[in-house]
Amino acid sequence: MNSNQEVIRRLSRYRNVMRKMKGLGLVKVFSDNLADAVGVSPSLVRKDFSMFNLTGNKRGGYRIDDLVTKLNTLLGKDKKQKIIIIGCGKLGQALMNHNGFPRVGIRVVAGFDSDPAVLNAEAPIPILHVKDIKEFIAENEIRVAALTVPEPAAQGMIDTLRKTCVKGVINFAPLTLKSSDDFLIHNMNIEQEIENLFYNIHFAESNPVENLVA
Amino acid sequence: MNSNQEVIRRLSRYRNVMRKMKGLGLVKVFSDNLADAVGVSPSLVRKDFSMFNLTGNKRGGYRIDDLVTKLNTLLGKDKKQKIIIIGCGKLGQALMNHNGFPRVGIRVVAGFDSDPAVLNAEAPIPILHVKDIKEFIAENEIRVAALTVPEPAAQGMIDTLRKTCVKGVINFAPLTLKSSDDFLIHNMNIEQEIENLFYNIHFAESNPVENLVA
DNA sequence: AATATATTGTGAAACAAGTAACTTTATAAT
């Protein structure tokens, strides 16, 4: 029906905001409130909900409890979401210990690396050798991996993962890996985002073509 | 003129691909080649270039050297791009030592934290106390910061940064901070991307509304 | 109980982005 990524991201954000509201003791919420909190228009909030049959009450707004529950089901948050980290350099290890994950029901079950120096099979979250990755993925039914290997190793690892039951990868290597219908790749290109910021800061107000020609 | 973020990200990608092509000894490139390499359509490549007056030769394609130079100017890559890292936990320290940055002309000039245990003013990239951040930003004319503080501290730090000459922030805290025209925030919400992957893997092929209602 | 009002839900309109197809022109071949 709907393969729009942005809607789903917004649903996550509505959910997160409502969980905080709930923490504050709020019971119901209006499209207006959510719009302010998330930074979108009220009509978009209503449209998004309407697309997924998430209903409220005319004049009464949306019941937070109800909506969070429905969003949890919709987003698959009622199940534990297991991931592995491939590449245990600084960034990989930061992700392994990232305490934002447990809070939203994401569990890092293992790390993988090719450097014997960082391996540690006995750690709470074991760091294993990449040679064993296929077996581990199969045994533990891993569906999502975070890729934090050096750029030159990224494409090769994707080729390996494609032969496993992994179906989605979040890529931190500074190149844009191509997604497909049956194997999703979300690229987190930090360098690109920073370049983008600099571009917008320097040139956004003036005419960029002028800058180039002048 | 144009505030479409995606075009700019694509320009970065064209540039990165062309730099690699240049490394292979290639001299000219066609919209077709770039399209394949970046994963977009050839007409989009031509349109993107055309929007920024980046011209090639009919039948001769684009001269890589020429185009990379023009893209460097356009993207502001002819100047060193200085950033600071706010929050020197695991993720912040990983970014401080991230070797993808120097390769694309981004330089991390300092880290900031409130925990005395991690401070180190003498390190090659000093880690300073956040109380000194405003002064540092002013003296060093910092325009872009990476925010890797815990979620509860994020909004407060944004409020502080708004009073400085920082104009852009890349935010890693798991909440979506709101951008404005004069203060840009790009959110790198890792949790959200992972949730999104799980959603797409589990539900994309079936009808999500069914999943919810059933 | 009747009326007023606030808020949802939705179809139409407006907008933005990307694609496809056409026109132009530089290069290559004859």
Place this chain on the structure above:
DNA sequence: ATTATAAAGTTACTTGTTTCACAATATATT
């Protein structure tokens, strides 16, 4: 020199997304 052709540059079309505006209706007020 002439002709053919490949690729850029451009215009029009298509598609998808967001906003707008209003009808429907649940709650609150009198």
